[in-house]
Amino acid sequence: MTATAHTPVENDTRSLTTASDSARAARRRSRGHDSDRSAGRSPGKTIIVTVVLALVAVYFLVPAYWVVVAATKTTEDLFATNGFWFAPTFALWENLGRVISYDGGVFLRWFANSVLYAGVGALLATYFAAAGGYALAKYAFRGRDTIFGLVLGGVLVPGTATALPLFLLFSQMGLANTYWSVLLPSLVSPFGLFLCRIYANATVDASLIEAGRIDGASELRIFHTLGLRIMTPALVTVFLFQLVGIWNNYFLPLVMLSDSDLFPITLGLNNWRSQVDRLPEFYELTTGGVLLSIIPLAIAMIVLQRFWRGGLTEGSVKA
């Protein structure tokens, strides 16, 4: 590797050593942790700590438990019986059937919209952030620092601060109240780019890129076959983050959308909830809908929390 022969940035050699360093540290860490766990455990302490953690778990799980119970009740029972226990009449399937069929299946439509916004949005946002982060990490080009500085500023700009002006902008462009008005802002993740840059810096080896070049692969091909594969752990984290972010977003669709056919599930369910005062049947629709909307996410959170641990937080914390 001679200094003049290639383009990547000068601190690549440094990142190489940090990459191997952190790999070694990770190995050390995982070994050390096992020995940690076996030592210094006393039964009394285990019981106390576990009881404390269990009590805290009750706090975090109570609302979810309540909605499971509430979704099995008829509207009368909802008010007449204790909220933490089931009523004699078990109306869960009826309730869920009404949720799905109400208003020509609008609930399923909202759900599909959310899947579209969050799924497509997170997938593309991850790809764009990966490409941008890789470019910033692996090439020295004019304007690189300016771009990075701007994006870093973008991380700190509150999402809701841009939503109002974005609405003004999109209405002038005729994009307000369309799928695009929610999808386009979801495709950008400054935080994701920030993370991908750190990760690419630390893991994508300059000599590997050089080897790819010697083999005659184009720069873009090197990124798509080599870069993306090496960056996968970071990409999973960016994807999950963006997915949850878009799925949970409320302010942006609220500002942008007026046509209820375009609503994501958050907006739709709140629309139902706001009608409970006039029509009590909406209590059942809302609790049933909340239950149905939580189930896939709860499963996703439990399955995916192991992926969450690594990349994202370590990278961001170190920076």
Add this chain to the structure above:
Amino acid sequence: MTVTRNITTAGAPASARRHRGRAGSGGAAPWVLIAPFLALFVLTFILPIIVAIGSSFTRVTRSGLFGEAGVVTEFAWFQNYAQALADGNFVASIWRMLLFGIIQVPVMIVLCTILALLLESASARWPGFFRAAYFLPYGIPGVIATILWSFLYVPGLSPIIDIAAVVGLPLDFLGPSTVLWSIANIVTWTYTGYNMMIIIAQLKSIPAELYEAAKVDGASSWRVARSIQLPLIRPALVLTTVFSIIGTLQLFAEPQVLQDVAPAIDSQYTPNLSAYTTAFAYNDYNVAAAQSVLIALVAFLLSFVFLRFTNRRSS
């Protein structure tokens, strides 16, 4: 650059045209790679910020009773800002969020730090289950979480109020003095697990040698937590605190949803709710833009002050 770049990747014909001009810096490749992100970033971050700042400095006046005699747009200096700051309710909402943040952010950070330390202490059973249980609320959208909790707050529906009444404890979650803390509870419930995960990630990066050395020295768990773990997770604590401060000033969904059941929440309860009301109820986009800029500025300022404060203490 002796590398031959035959661009074969699909979807990148543009690079073939551009790369010749920029040899020596990776050619056009970095620009092709970053172009989609950059274009969208400009469209959804830079332009709206310019629009917001621009419209916060302009004034639109309509002449004629219904604006039929024409619309005049003129530069208004700080008139919109003056109007926003003269609005007592808007300023009060910022103070309200500061009060909220001073209590809620430390409570949440302390709670998630304790949970992270306990889960990593190896004295707990089923740490995987507890971690998942605490993290679960993060996957529930703020609106849905608020709908859930609002059912637990409303008299007649809430089993918590029923149970407390049996014990002779009258609870009112939605009164003028309590509703702010009911919102704080929803926010804490949603984000504690998420912040805990960030802290756990940093705890895992502490080298095992340090623990071993502490064990040799006969240090207690409490001593290990205070002298090793807490100092070393400082960056994670700073990061989660800054994000929490920014999040506090953005509070919107929770008060907006609770509005229907809590008369104590007016349309200007939080700064964001205030900007939303100004824009969509009063149709005054210029003042709303000024409010948005002010909210972002306060968030920046607080984060900056906090970072300066923590930096000074560490050095």
